[in-house]
Amino acid sequence: MTTALPATPDYDAWPIEAHLETLTFSPRLVTVRWSDGRESRYHSIWLRENAADDSTINPATRERILDLSALPGWPEVAGAEIDAAGALCVDFAPEQLRLRFHPGWLRAHDYDNAEDPEAPLATVKLWHGGPEAAPDSLDASGLLDTTPDSETEESILAPALESVLGKGMVRLRGLPTEPGSLEAIARRIGPVRPTNFGLLFDVKAKPDPDSNAYTSIALPPHTDLPTREYHPGLQMLHCLENSVSGGQAVMLDGFAVAEALRQRDPEAFDTLTRVHWCFANTARTTDYVWYSPMIRLDDRGELLEVRIADFLRGPLQANFDEVESAYAALMTLQAMLREPEFAIRFTYAPGDLVIFDNRRLLHARDAFEGSSGHRWLQGCYMERDEVRSRYRMVQRRRRERRVAAKGQQES
């Protein structure tokens, strides 16, 4: 008699929130009832493909090796039971194969009762700014002294990642101010995405600048690198020096502005979701061009991303009859982006690191007086995937600790 629970198809930990109590089956369906009364249905083909045995999953990599279309026929259930360990056991025809399923894993992947499997990892809260508003600020002074992947690193990173996932930004304080230290800081989350501006880029007034960012002029609210098919999902700006007058940082929730536009002027909103603008950066040795609406929606009409940067727009190439309405919508948006109620304003202090979602937030800065001191930020890009992966690992470690604690309790 098997008393141990079977493996799961992945490396994750799956606490058992409820036990399997009863089941019924037909050739293409298994229906189970859990100890808390929930009923879940699983298709035979879904169970077959998601088994965790060595004919389905490469045990060394936990990646699938099964080729469904090479099976002798559509997988059907010849028998099913709940075994002594509490696992679901299914006999599959025509393969004549018995496979076992971990109840914690099964419950967590109950698509029959799932609300939204693609729900964001943290609750997304759109925000307005105004004179009283400030970014979530966290002391991160010990970050580089923690062991990577340790619980102490996690205690600093987890709330930071939650702010980025939920509000689109966080301000970490007390970090080192050595040039280049951003790379080591960023790697605590994931790999940096280099661009033609380098792995890290220096935001300061430079001779022979190849971007308005590298001057001391004001920058209007924008997303970075809108000239790319996939503009970076995440940006980090790390302050090394700041002793100038002016140069205040401005951040806006582009999604909040877009939703306000949808309410106030639905026609302008619709125009900006439809018209493809040209974003172009024709520099001396590179030539990036991409066409996209400024506001992109998903299949459900929800905001997917904003792509806004007046200084990186090339000549609009829209249908002749749409040009004037496109510009009218743009000017409505531009005026909203100047309303103080949307903006959070703050002054960078050396050791600050602002991490923000570059497909949701807009950032801007006031002009500064270069002769009065120095202003030096280092920046880099990353994908949002890295924030989500890192945050899932935090959640996994917490589940692992729950599973371990429960194991000790039961033993």
Add this chain to the structure above:
Amino acid sequence: MTTALPATPDYDAWPIEAHLETLTFSPRLVTVRWSDGRESRYHSIWLRENAADDSTINPATRERILDLSALPGWPEVAGAEIDAAGALCVDFAPEQLRLRFHPGWLRAHDYDNAEDPEAPLATVKLWHGGPEAAPDSLDASGLLDTTPDSETEESILAPALESVLGKGMVRLRGLPTEPGSLEAIARRIGPVRPTNFGLLFDVKAKPDPDSNAYTSIALPPHTDLPTREYHPGLQMLHCLENSVSGGQAVMLDGFAVAEALRQRDPEAFDTLTRVHWCFANTARTTDYVWYSPMIRLDDRGELLEVRIADFLRGPLQANFDEVESAYAALMTLQAMLREPEFAIRFTYAPGDLVIFDNRRLLHARDAFEGSSGHRWLQGCYMERDEVRSRYRMVQRRRRERRVAAKGQQES
């Protein structure tokens, strides 16, 4: 009297294909007639925003500094003429500003007559494979000896970039086989995109593999990193050693397969454009998950990208009633991916570099016998933006040579 042509708003070169002959205007429109009889209309606001003077463009960066919404009113045309240099001159009210437009630039951005401003840079040709098929192969043996951005570098890169843009792949031959040389090769096109697998990754059978790719088993046709929101647009695989039996490379045009599926089984095609599959890589220290259809279409119903990898699919979390039809469609696709007529097969030789579009092509490999020799590929990722930027630079340099030759002719 001004006889020199005005600047353009960008760094590009704009040969003059036709001269401005006559014009008419109204407050919001300028209509011109060209020497070849074409008529083009430009809106006043479009002209105003795309001027190249110092109040509109930062001359140091060639990026826009004009804030349209800060103008005293909608830009209107108070007067217009063609000057002695052949430029379009427009007097704008209410600013009382005279601005000049370069005729070559104006003609190239004639949105009134544009067919498809977003047309691909090279003609896209879908392809089938079969036993006689072979990838475009080019001798690239001198590449690393050329000067970056030189005409000799361009003579090797230009046809390679054209193959990647048009057919989604190219095979370069005769490159060095030193480990790590891929980085220098890749940089001739643009910056590499690192991932959790590193800047370069080693495809060989490894102890304790964290991917099926790092074993000697066969890999079914797939795109890489489908577990990311933005899976890389470009992949490079560089052969350093290959003395094993087996391990043949297989490449398929995923767009050709998808179009064939659309013809043969429109319902399965539709299902695969609609159902969101879960792509997951829950490794020991990272946890990437993304939900997406396997075939994505643009607004016009044209193929945008494919995202296929059986070994990186997590548990499907679709609506209960869609699960069986989703699997039926998947199995139809899987069977097509095994049809030999779609596949190009070849054996990597040391010094080969295959560059391919990772959102269009699928790659696969046969199992190999690790004990019979060594098989070592190094790989990396890049964005398609880099191929397009590099190719636009090739086109720009050609235009510059044309402009220069014409200047010499006229002087």
